[in-house]
Each structure stands twice: as C-alpha cells, then as structure tokens.
Amino acid sequence: MTDKNRDNLFARPLGKVPKFVFDRSVVDIFPDMIQRSVPGYQTIINHTGELADRFVQQGSHCYDLGCSLGASTLAIRERIEGRNGTIFAVDNSAEMLDQLNNILASQPSTTNTQLIESDICEVQITNASLVVLNFTLQFVPLEQRSELISTIYQGLNPNGCLVISEKLHFQPESLNQLLTELHHQFKRDQGYSDLEISQKRDAIDDVLIPETIDSHIERLQNCGFKTASPWFQCYNFGSLVAIK
Numbered sequence: 001m002t003d004k005n006r007d008n009l010f011a012r013p014l015g016k017v018p019k020f021v022f023d024r025s026v027v028d029i030f031p032d033m034i035q036r037s038v039p040g041y042q043t044i045i046n047h048t049g050e051l052a053d054r055f056v057q058q059g060s061h062c063y064d065l066g067c068s069l070g071a072s073t074l075a076i077r078e079r080i081e082g083r084n085g086t087i088f089a090v091d092n093s094a095e096m097l098d099q100l101n102n103i104l105a106s107q108p109s110t111t112n113t114q115l116i117e118s119d120i121c122e123v124q125i126t127n128a129s130l131v132v133l134n135f136t137l138q139f140v141p142l143e144q145r146s147e148l149i150s151t152i153y154q155g156l157n158p159n160g161c162l163v164i165s166e167k168l169h170f171q172p173e174s175l176n177q178l179l180t181e182l183h184h185q186f187k188r189d190q191g192y193s194d195l196e197i198s199q200k201r202d203a204i205d206d207v208l209i210p211e212t213i214d215s216h217i218e219r220l221q222n223c224g225f226k227t228a229s230p231w232f233q234c235y236n237f238g239s240l241v242a243i244k
C-alpha cells in the first residue's frame with residue numbers, strides 16, 4: 001500500500017475537528033479506512049454477494065444505496081452474471097462515483113451497472129430483488145429513515161431482500177461502553193493511534209447516528225417486513241436481513 005492510500009486523515013492534531021464529509025480527501029484512503037475501522041466489514045461484503053446469489057431474480061433490479069467505491073456492487077455483480085439484472089449504485093458523493101466509474105471500467109461485466117449521483121432518499125426503487133444499505137442508513141437523518149425503508153419495501157418484489165449493515169447502539173449504557181471499548185481496541189490493533197481514534201470520533205459525532213437492533217427491527221416491521229433479523233454482529237457493528 002502507498003502512503004496515498006493509507007488513512008492518515010486524523011493522524012495529526014487538528015485543534016477543532018471538522019465534521020466528516022465524503023469528499024476527495026476520503027476517496028483514495030476509503031478502502032483502507034473502512035477495512036481498518038469496521039470489524040467484520042469484509043465478511044459482510046462477502047455475504048452480500050451470497051445473499052445476491054440467493055435472492056436476485058432474472059431481469060430484476062439491485063440497489064446499492066451509499067455505494068462509495070462499490071464493494072457491495074462488485075460482490076453482487078460477481079454473483080449475478082447471466083441473470084440479465086441491473087445494479088443501481090447510488091451515492092451523493094460525486095468524487096466517490098468518479099472513482100467507482102474507473103473501477104468498474106477496469107473490471108468488465110455483462111451485468112448492466114448504472115451509477116446514480118443522488119441522495120438515497122430521493123431514489124425510486126422498482127422491480128427490486130435486492131436492496132443493500134451497507135453502512136449508509138446511519139448517515140441518514142433519523143426522521144427520514146422510516147420513509148426510506150418504506151420506499152424500499154414498496155419497490156421490492158415479493159421475496160425481495162433488504163440488507164442493512166450499521167454501527168449499532170446498545171443498552172444498557174454499560175454494554176454500549178464495553179462494545180465501544182472493544183471496537184477502539186480493534187482500531188488500535190489495526191494501527192490507529194488514540195489521537196486518530198478520538199479525532200475520528202469527534203468528526204462523526206452527530207454525523208453518524210447509530211440505533212439499537214430493536215429500533216431497526218421495529219422500523220422494518222412497521223414498514224411491512226414480516227421477516228427481519230440480525231445475521232451478523234461483531235462488537236458494535238452488525239448486519240440485518242429483511243425479506244418481503
């Protein structure tokens with residue numbers, strides 16, 4: 001790995017830490033940042049491909065909402081070749097999509113993949129057999145989350161699948177504290193300093209709003225999903241699957 005691709009965003013003292021944004025400074029270091037910050041990230045991406053294999057119907061649509069550099073898009077695409085499907089990879093960061101465009105061009109596929117620069121709350125969902133929100137719902141304002149999940153539910157075909165992977169909040173507070181400390185130890189083990197951990201924490205405070213597993217399940221059920229369950233958890237990160 002070159003220095004250009006190493007996440008050093010918070011390595012030096014920043015004084016007042018600015019709020020985190022997905023701009024040009026994040027694009028090159030994004031794969032390193034997410035791998036070293038999210039325990040279980042690669043497992044979740046791999047299993048997103050597995051779920052695509054099981055759920056994606058011939059000629060249907062897949063949505064990777066908050067796609068960044070397309071890790072989920074690529075995992076899905078690899079598993080649905082020949083199904084005449086379309087993947088819509090959506091992000092509101094033009095810089096991320098530019099880079100994803102280059103990545104996709106370097107890895108040809110017969111599956112139609114469309115990049116959409118948009119707020120995920122504005123996207124129309126139709127004929128969907130798989131919708132993926134991998135570490136994205138956590139950035140959507142709390143009051144918009146139910147409407148987004150409802151839109152996804154309406155756009156899914158019967159037996160369609162929604163994957164939601166998130167940083168999670170836990171109760172009681174002592175459990176939340178324990179899982180947070182285990183996460184910070186994971187980051188230290190990945191080479192992040194205490195300064196980097198603390199400045200990143202300040203940068204995402206109020207930007208990334210985690211909820212409890214129960215809140216996610218309740219929202220999914222209120223929006224119509226009869227089947228919804230966590231399928232993976234490592235410390236305070238996890239993934240849920242919901243079937244229409």
Ligand code: GEK
Nearest residue numbers: 022066067068071091092093118119120134135139
């Ligand atoms: C992965 N899924 O590699 N509308 C559109 N995009 C958004 C919005 C929004 N309202 N809010 C945030 N984003 C990817 C990782 S990263 C997770 C997802 C992380 C986008 C934002 O621009 C960024 O690219 C992505 O969601 C979140 O599995 O960095 O913790």
